[in-house]
Amino acid sequence: MFLNLEENQAVEYLGANFIIAKPPSDLVEVLLKDPKTSRHFRAPIAEIKCVPKIDDTDPQDVTNLRPIEALSEKEKGKAEHRWSIIQPLLAERGNKQAVLDAAAANGISKSTLYDWINKYEIAGGLLGLVDREGRGKPGQMRLEEKIRRIIIECIDTYAMNGKTFNETYMAIWDRCEQEGLKVPHQNTLRNHLNLYTKEQRLAALKGPRTAKQKYGSAAGGMHEAISPLHWVEVDHTVADVMLVDPTTGEVIGRPWVTVLIDVYSRMILGFYASFDAPGAYGTGRAIVHAMLPKDAWLKDLGLQQNSWLCWGKMTNIRCDNAKEFKGDMLKEASKTYGMNFDFRPPKVPERGAYIERFLGTFGTWLKDVKGSTGVSKELRSLAKPEKTAALSIQDFQKWLTMVITIYHDDYHSGIEMTPLAKWKHGLYNPATGIGTPGIYQDEQRLLLDFMPFEKRTIQRTGVKIKKIFYWHDVLRKYINSVDEEAKGKHGSNRPKREFIFKVDPREISKIHFLEPEMGTYFEIPYSKISGPSMSKWDYRKAVVDLRKNGEKIDQDSIFARHRFLKTLQDNAEKRTKQARRDTARQDQMKRETKVTAPTTKPEQRAQTQFTLTTDEIKPYEIDYGTKSFK
DSSP, X not given: OEEOOOTTOEEEETTEEEXXXXXXXXXXXXXXXXXXXXXXXXXXXXXXXXXXXXXXXXXXXXXXXXXXXXXXXXHHHHHHXXXXXXXXXXXXXXXXXXXXXXXXXXXXXXXXXXXXXXXXXXXXSGGGGSOOSOSOSTTOOOHHHHHHHHHHHHHHHTGGGTOOHHHHHHHHHHHHHHTTXXXXXXXXXXXXXXXXXXXXXXXXXXXXXXXXXXXXXXXXXXXXXXXXXXXXXXXXXXXXXXXXXXXXXXXXXXXXXXXXXXXXXXOEEEEEEESSOSOHXXXXXXXXXXXSOXXXXXXXXXXXXXXXXXXXXXXXXXXXXXXXXXXSHHHHHHHHTTOEEEEOOTTOXXXXXXXXXXXXXXXXXXXXXXXXXXXXXXXXXXXXXXXHOOOOHHHHHHXXXXXXXXXXXXOBTTTTBOHHHHHHHHHHOTTTOOOSXXXXXXXXXXXXXTXXXXXXXXXXXXXXXXXXXXXXXXXXXXXXXXXXXXXXXXXXXXXXXXXXXXXXXXXXXXXXXXXTTTTEEEEEEBSSTTOOOOOHHHHHHHHHXXXXXXXXXXXXXXXXXXXXXXXXXXXXXXXXXXXXXXXXXXXXXXXHHXXXXXXXXXXXXXXXXXXXXXXXXXXXXXXXXXXXXX
C-alpha cells in the first residue's frame, strides 16, 4: 500500500479513520481531521497508515499493479511500445506540434496520447501503460484522472511556453471550476513540474540558448539534481574494520557496505551491510532501506533518540557497474515503482563523484573504531586489528546509523549548509519544493520485488530449485503448463511454461511464488515437511562437504549433512561458552583466595560476598561466504 500524504487523503491512526487536513510541512507530523467531529490534531507521520481499499483494482495505486515479472511478453511489449511513443513527448513538453505529429505517425488521437501520459504518471512507471480490467465502463473516467489530465495539458500549454508557476496554477484553477472539479493543491502542480529537468524549465522561461549555456556542459559529466530523490548514486565498499562473531568473539572479517546518497542534498538515503560481496540482492536491500522511513529501523537498534528523516521513491538511480551483477532484476523492479535504474560506465568515476566522496569520508570515520584496518602496512603490525576487533555486524550497523545521523546535521561545504537543511529546503521551499514524499507501507512486498528470482517449471513433484523440492496447493493448477506464447510451436510441442520464484538467501526453507493471474506472492514451503531451516550459506556448506567426501548430492543428503554440521557447530559453541565460564570462574577463585588469606580476620571473611558474572550472549545470524547459491 502507498500512503500519499496529500490533502483529503483517508488514513488510519490508532485504529480509527481520519483524513489529512493539510499536507505536511515537516517530516515528523501531519495535521489530521476527524470527519465526524471536525476536530483537528497533529499525529506522527510514522504512526499513520493507509485505509485498506475495498476496490483493489484502483489504477491510482501502483502497489495494486502486478509486478513487471508477472506480465506476459505480449503485455510487456505493448506497454513498452506505448512508452516509446510518449517518451519523446515527456522530454519535449509544451511542443503541441510534437504531440500532433506523434498522433498522426502512430494512427492514434491526441487525447489517447494524453491519456497514456496521464496513466504513466499516475502509476509512476511503465506499469501504468498495461491494459487492466476493472477500471469501469468505457467512456467513464475517474475524477482524479480528469484533474491530472487538466494539469498535464495546462503544463504543456502554459508552463512549458514561458508562463510562470502562478499563471499555470490559475489556468488549472479556472479549468477545474469550469468542469465542476475540485481544484488541486499547489504541491500537486509542483510534483508534476518536477518531472521535467531544470534545463527544460529554464528553457521554457528564458529560452533554450540560456538554458544550454547554464546546463549544457555539466562539469565532469555529473548529473544535475533539481530536487530531492531526483538523482541518487549507489556504490559499495569493503569497510576498513574487522568484525567478530557475537557468540564466540572470533574474528570473521571485514564487511561490505552498499550506500545510497541523494545528489541534491547529500543525504544518505539508506545502506546495507553484510559479509557478502556486492550483488543484486544486497543492492536491492539497500534500495528498499532507502525507500522506507527509518523509525522502525532506529527502534530496532535502540536509537529512538536519533532521527533519520528521509524516504521516498527515487527518479534516477545510478549504480557502480560491478561484474557481480547478473540479469536485469534491479532494472525491472525499479520500473515497477517508476524509477530509472542504470549502471554507470566503467572507468568513469565522475559519474559517481558524490558517493565516491562520501565513501572517502566514511573511511576516515573508521580509523578510531576498534578493529580498524585503515592504517598503513607499517603500522598495521603494531595496531593488530584482529586483536582489538570488538564489533559484531549488528554493532557495526548501529555505529554506522549513528554517524550517518550526525553527518546529516554537519555543515557540508559542497552545498553550503547541512544535508538535512538542504533536504528540507528541497521539500518545502515555497517556489520549487516537492512536498513530503509518499510512503510505501508494505515492506515485505518491496523486499520481494527487489529480490533476485529463479524461473522454473511446475511439475507433479512441485518446484525444484538447486536440488530442493517445494510444494503448495496454489501450484496445482499450473502443473505441466505449456508456454502458450512460444513462437513456432504448436500443441504438445510447446515448451513448458516457466514461473517466477523469489528466493531469500537468508532462509531457503520457503520460496515465494509470483502467481501470474493475481500478481501476488504466495509462500511455498519444502515439499518435505521435516526439512530443516537453512540459509544459502548453510546449503553451500553441506554441498561442499558432500562433494569433498564423494557422496551423493540430493535433497535428503543435503538435509542430513546440514543437521550433522549444525550439531558440530552447536557443540563447539557450547564448549566455547563453557571454556569462557571456566576461565571467569578461575579468575574469580584467584581473587577470592587473595581476599580470604589467613591474615584476614574470620569475621571479615564471613562478611565478604562474591558474585560470578558472565556476559549475556544473544544469538545473531551472520552472513558467511561470498559465492552464489549453488
